[in-house]
Amino acid sequence: MPTAEKATVQDRFEALRTAAEAHQRACNPDHRPTIQIGLATCGIASGALETKAAFEEALAERGIAACIHTVGCVGHCYAEPVVVIDHPESGFPPIFYPQVTPGKAKMLTHLFLEEGDPRFEHLLGATIPNDLIPSVTDFARFNREARVVMAHCGRIDPGEIREYLAAGGYAALAQALQTPPEDIITTVATAGLRGRGGAGFPAARKWRLARSSPDPVRWVVCNADEGDPGAYMDRTLLESTPHQILEGIAICAYAVGSQRALVYVRAEYPLAVTTITSAIAQARAMGLLGADILGSGFNLEVEIFQGSGAFVCGEETALIRSVAGYRGMPHPRPPFPAEKGIDGHPTIINNVKTLAALPPIIGNGADWYRGMGTADSPGTAIFSVVGDVLHPGLVEIPMGTSLRTLIFDICGGIPNKKQFKAVQIGGPSGGCLPAEFLDTPIDFDSLQSAGAMMGSGGMVVMDEDTCMVDVARYFVDFTQKESCGKCTFCRIGTWHLLEILTRITRGEGREGDLETLETLAEDIKAGSLCGLGKTAPNPVLTTLRYFRDEYEAHIREKRCPACVCRPLTAFYIDLEKCARGCNVCEGCCPVEAVFITRQRKRAIDQEKCVKCGECLVACPPEYDAVRKVSPPGLAPVIARPPQDD
Amino acid sequence: MENAAGEALTAEEGAILADVARRLAAFDRERANLIPILQTIQNTHGYLAPAVLQLVARHLRLPPSQVYGVATFYNQFRFHPPGRNPIRVCMGTACHVRGGDIILENFERKLEIPEGQTTPDREFSIERVACVGCCALAPVACVGETVHGHMAPSKVEGLILQVRIARERAEREKKDHADS
Numbered sequence: 148m149p150t151a152e153k154a155t156v157q158d159r160f161e162a163l164r165t166a167a168e169a170h171q172r173a174c175n176p177d178h179r180p181t182i183q184i185g186l187a188t189c190g191i192a193s194g195a196l197e198t199k200a201a202f203e204e205a206l207a208e209r210g211i212a213a214c215i216h217t218v219g220c221v222g223h224c225y226a227e228p229v230v231v232i233d234h235p236e237s238g239f240p241p242i243f244y245p246q247v248t249p250g251k252a253k254m255l256t257h258l259f260l261e262e263g264d265p266r267f268e269h270l271l272g273a274t275i276p277n278d279l280i281p282s283v284t285d286f287a288r289f290n291r292e293a294r295v296v297m298a299h300c301g302r303i304d305p306g307e308i309r310e311y312l313a314a315g316g317y318a319a320l321a322q323a324l325q326t327p328p329e330d331i332i333t334t335v336a337t338a339g340l341r342g343r344g345g346a347g348f349p350a351a352r353k354w355r356l357a358r359s360s361p362d363p364v365r366w367v368v369c370n371a372d373e374g375d376p377g378a379y380m381d382r383t384l385l386e387s388t389p390h391q392i393l394e395g396i397a398i399c400a401y402a403v404g405s406q407r408a409l410v411y412v413r414a415e416y417p418l419a420v421t422t423i424t425s426a427i428a429q430a431r432a433m434g435l436l437g438a439d440i441l442g443s444g445f446n447l448e449v450e451i452f453q454g455s456g457a458f459v460c461g462e463e464t465a466l467i468r469s470v471a472g473y474r475g476m477p478h479p480r481p482p483f484p485a486e487k488g489i490d491g492h493p494t495i496i497n498n499v500k501t502l503a504a505l506p507p508i509i510g511n512g513a514d515w516y517r518g519m520g521t522a523d524s525p526g527t528a529i530f531s532v533v534g535d536v537l538h539p540g541l542v543e544i545p546m547g548t549s550l551r552t553l554i555f556d557i558c559g560g561i562p563n564k565k566q567f568k569a570v571q572i573g574g575p576s577g578g579c580l581p582a583e584f585l586d587t588p589i590d591f592d593s594l595q596s597a598g599a600m601m602g603s604g605g606m607v608v609m610d611e612d613t614c615m616v617d618v619a620r621y622f623v624d625f626t627q628k629e630s631c632g633k634c635t636f637c638r639i640g641t642w643h644l645l646e647i648l649t650r651i652t653r654g655e656g657r658e659g660d661l662e663t664l665e666t667l668a669e670d671i672k673a674g675s676l677c678g679l680g681k682t683a684p685n686p687v688l689t690t691l692r693y694f695r696d697e698y699e700a701h702i703r704e705k706r707c708p709a710c711v712c713r714p715l716t717a718f719y720i721d722l723e724k725c726a727r728g729c730n731v732c733e734g735c736c737p738v739e740a741v742f743i744t745r746q747r748k749r750a751i752d753q754e755k756c757v758k759c760g761e762c763l764v765a766c767p768p769e770y771d772a773v774r775k776v777s778p779p780g781l782a783p784v785i786a787r788p789p790q791d792d
Numbered sequence: 793m794e795n796a797a798g799e800a801l802t803a804e805e806g807a808i809l810a811d812v813a814r815r816l817a818a819f820d821r822e823r824a825n826l827i828p829i830l831q832t833i834q835n836t837h838g839y840l841a842p843a844v845l846q847l848v849a850r851h852l853r854l855p856p857s858q859v860y861g862v863a864t865f866y867n868q869f870r871f872h873p874p875g876r877n878p879i880r881v882c883m884g885t886a887c888h889v890r891g892g893d894i895i896l897e898n899f900e901r902k903l904e905i906p907e908g909q910t911t912p913d914r915e916f917s918i919e920r921v922a923c924v925g926c927c928a929l930a931p932v933a934c935v936g937e938t939v940h941g942h943m944a945p946s947k948v949e950g951l952i953l954q955v956r957i958a959r960e961r962a963e964r965e966k967k968d969h970a971d972s
Contacts (some may be wrong), residue, residue, distance in 0.1 A: 188926060189928060189941075191939065192929055193929065213948075226928075248895060374923075375923070376923040376927075377884050377885035377927050378888075378923075378925075384872050414831065452828075455869065456866055458922065470824065472822075472823040472824045472825065472827055473862065474862055531927060531928075533930065535887050535889070540928050571885060607927075609889055609969040613889055618888075737901070737945045737948065757897065757901075758894075760891065761889070761943040761946050765946075
């Protein structure tokens with residue numbers, strides 16, 4: 148009796164949702180003001196816990212009845228700690244406040260909550276368009292985004308399943324459970340969902356492979372082993388909207404006919420591990436995971452496995468080895484994990500973002516998803532834009548948006564009137580793209596043809612003060628340390644790459660080094676088994692292609708054009724500009740290299756200087772006396788006056 | 793029992809071994825439990841002592857080399873006791889571009905130990921980590937569980953001083969309490 152069954156799943160789900168909505172209403176029956184604080188790792192690092200404590204203290208002191216609503220991350224990391232105050236009685240719409248320090252928290256409690264003055268100088272804008280104050284939707288940072296995966300981030304409490312239910316969560320799972328699994332796979336195929344872990348492999352094709360297997364035991368793994376330095380979107384999703392990920396896992400497991408799922412999280416993300424663990428317990432208690440989900444007869448157990456900090460374990464076959472208790476070394480494919488994975492059973496490994504995109508796709512349909520992005524890369528992409536940009540943070544944009552729009556319009560461009568130099572996309576597997584690629588649309592194929600890679604979506608913007616040779620050396624250093632050592636080219640080849648690059652950054656480069664780098668890079672690509680080795684030379688190849696003159700300056704002139712490589716640069720103080728008596732540079736120097744000259748001005752002892760650049764930052768802009776030069780021989784030599792004892 | 797150097801066990805090592813033996817009983821003798829076991833032990837005791845690895849190997853009926861091989865492969869595992877205030881300096885891309893290595897160097901200089909080691913008084917240890925995922929606040933360093941964003945070389949000394957002052961105060965209060 149399929150129709151009777153359908154009714155029960157839907158009925159049970161409706162009952163859960165109604166209860167959740169009632170619970171939501173009961174939380175704040177008399178429409179008290181609500182203070183919403185983002186408490187993900189980056190918020191906490193910026194002092195959100197102190198802000199929360201200050202609000203609590205001020206509310207108690209003044210006897211104000213207000214609710215404090217803790218949420219995850221809104222992605223606006225530049226503005227942390229982020230607070231949204233909804234004070235219906237004041238007549239203002241909910242208002243978004245950036246950088247709320249404990250002092251500001253106390254001030255807002257007093258002036259806004261008590262006296263109704265929203266303090267215009269501290270707000271960023273209202274969260275919704277209105278006639279009273281400008282709204283955040285006027286900013287590109289808000290209105291150019293298209294939030295599909297991150298729709299609930301920073302809006303709901305990640306520790307409360309009922310908030311997710313009331314916001315429309317788990318409806319897609321209930322709907323999926325009433326649809327034949329083959330139809331779900333077809334929907335995902337029609338939507339054109341490509342794996343968001345970086346490679347962009349069509350999700351549905353992987354699923355079909357597992358579904359067609361004769362083995363009844365199948366696994367679904369949510370890959371949250373986010374190892375890319377510079378990327379943190381998986382952490383943010385786990386900390387902000389864990390139930391959306393669980394819903395995605397359940398949909399995927401139902402579609403491929405799996406009853407066991409694993410969330411593979413990095414142990415370096417303790418808050419994410421706690422959040423997802425409690426989310427699993429809550430979902431089980433509600434009957435949304437576990438045995439006979441919503442009375443549909445579908446069972447799913449979700450476990451957590453903590454990764455132990457090996458970058459290569461993001462690779463599917465290496466991940467499976469590590470789950471089995473071995474060193475995470477990849478092995479050749481086929482057989483693909485979708486045919487033979489954990490304990491030899493078919494295993495679907497999907498990235499957090501891929502799985503989190505499933506509920507909106509099932510809920511809104513394939514055509515809706517296809518309506519965003521480009522023909523070959525439909526949907527949205529999440530980037531963590533960090534480095535030298537005014538507004539770093541997480542951004543979810545439709546695929547096909549240009550790099551220029553993302554970096555300059557949405558993230559505010561380069562601060563301190565500096566010039567854009569390059570953007571590093573895709574972590575150690577990606578490449579550095581110079582300014583002429585700013586109009587490239589962001590999608591899997593365009594980035595690949597430019598020599599970069601989507602990777603997991605880390606994007607590090609670099610201004611003119613970045614040395615591209617040093618950046619290449621940094622990435623090779625990373626991959627060399629993380630190589631599992633199975634393939635000779637990856638193990639020894641990257642070691643040689645690193646050795647040559649280190650020499651160049653020390654000013655010991657030789658003619659012919661660049662050619663060696665190029666041939667070695669091609670050999671490593673050809674001779675490695677997994678993605679780590681195949682992509683490790685990308686940062687070297689792209690920087691060689693687009694910034695060759697910088698390499699040449701290092702080798703031929705022993706000069707670092709960006710004044711970054713420390714053996715090739717020196718700091719000195721321009722005595723003409725140095726103010727008598729001001730001693731900020733002396734005070735901030737960590738090694739006491741700044742001394743007083745005979746004219747009672749300051750100078751730097753080149754022997755002692757560690758080239759940290761603190762004095763350059765500290766010198767008041769009206770003097771602007773600290774200079775950086777390369778090669779170091781250009782710095783004037785000023786002798787330290789004899790010490791009088 | 794003896795430790796790896798052939799010396800008799802210290803009281804600390806003995807207590808760790810007794811606790812580990814108790815915890816191991818809760819795990820099935822399956823290879824797949826190896827990493828979770830190592831993680832549990834490290835979470836409780838802060839590091840994996842050589843004698844502990846021997847115990848784990850015996851429990852799982854594996855050659856000790858296999859246990860060592862796995863433990864040394866992953867960056868998370870430590871083989872010497874961490875400081876009471878472990879310092880982890882982030883070496884992610886954003887932190888690198890903004891001078892993370894200079895921050896690390898400063899910690900090394902101020903504490904007079906190289907990265908990967910613990911000060912003789914066991915107060916501090918320094919580690920480099922690949923990325924703590926707070927890239928928007930680069931450069932980042934963690935002291936204990938607290939993440940400090942926007943680090944600068946001149947902030948390093950302050951952080952160390954802060955820990956030392958807090959410790960001195962705690963000791964003084966303890967002493968006062970004992971006296972009264």
